[in-house]
Amino acid sequence: MFTRSRARPMFTRWSIVALVALAPSPSLAATPPTEGTIAVEANEIDAGQTQFRDAAASALADKGFTLLDGAGHAAFTMELAITVTRVGTVDAKVATTGPKVENGGLMNGVGSAVKIAVPTGKSRNVALERTQLDMTLRKRGETDVLWRGSAVTVRNSATPGTIATDLSSALLRQYPAQSDAVIGVP
Numbered sequence: 494m495f496t497r498s499r500a501r502p503m504f505t506r507w508s509i510v511a512l513v514a515l516a517p518s519p520s521l522a523a524t525p526p527t528e529g530t531i532a533v534e535a536n537e538i539d540a541g542q543t544q545f546r547d548a549a550a551s552a553l554a555d556k557g558f559t560l561l562d563g564a565g566h567a568a569f570t571m572e573l574a575i576t577v578t579r580v581g582t583v584d585a586k587v588a589t590t591g592p593k594v595e596n597g598g599l600m601n602g603v604g605s606a607v608k609i610a611v612p613t614g615k616s617r618n619v620a621l622e623r624t625q626l627d628m629t630l631r632k633r634g635e636t637d638v639l640w641r642g643s644a645v646t647v648r649n650s651a652t653p654g655t656i657a658t659d660l661s662s663a664l665l666r667q668y669p670a671q672s673d674a675v676i677g678v679p
Contacts, residue, residue: 525630525640525669531558532567536574545575545626548657552665567633574627585619585649620650625675626660640669644676 533550535543549571550560561567623645630640642664648656663678 523637523639525671526569527669528557529559529569530561530567531569531571532561532564533571533573534564536572544657545573545661548661549573549626549628549665551658552661556665556668564633569639570631570633572629572631574629576623576625576627578623579620579650580623580647581621582618583621583649584616585651621647622650623647624656624660626657626664628661628664640671642668642672642676644678646678 531553533546533553535546553571554560558569564570624647625643625645627643628641629638631638644660644664646656646660648654659678663676
């Protein structure tokens with residue numbers, strides 16, 4: 494009597510999963526660099542948003558990159574996309590200045606005057622703005638993405654403060670680790 498033997502498959506289910514896990518991610522071309530020359534470019538940047546380019550450049554310099562002006566000279570380019578949208582309004586207290594010490598008004602006199610601003614308790618409507626910073630790292634002249642990150646914050650538009658620095662620092666804090674999630678910055 495003739496018996497048939499079953500052929501065993503070449504790959505088991507677990508080995509296929511292991512091969513898929515070792516395959517490179519389709520969204521990222523290669524490992525992000527940790528040093529080298531880099532140029533920071535902002536898409537459609539206006540005069541009020543040049544601070545984003547400066548903040549991103551400073552954060553990249555802290556990571557060990559050498560900054561160069563112009564994408565044609567650097568080995569890598571970091572492209573910035575800044576999106577600012579109004580999301581509502583909030584009541585904010587009217588800002589007062591802090592205490593101020595000044596010289597006295599007499600020519601040969603000794604002394605000083607202290608001015609202390611007293612809060613009035615008044616408030617005004619101020620716009621809330623949602624600011625999102627997207628960074629995309631590419632090798633010069635190539636379209637493949639080496640690293641990508643996004644960070645967002647919602648803040649009072651009357652006190653922009655350090656939005657650019659906060660978003661850039663949050664994005665590059667864990668660099669070169671890659672995250673697909675948008676980082677929220679308070």
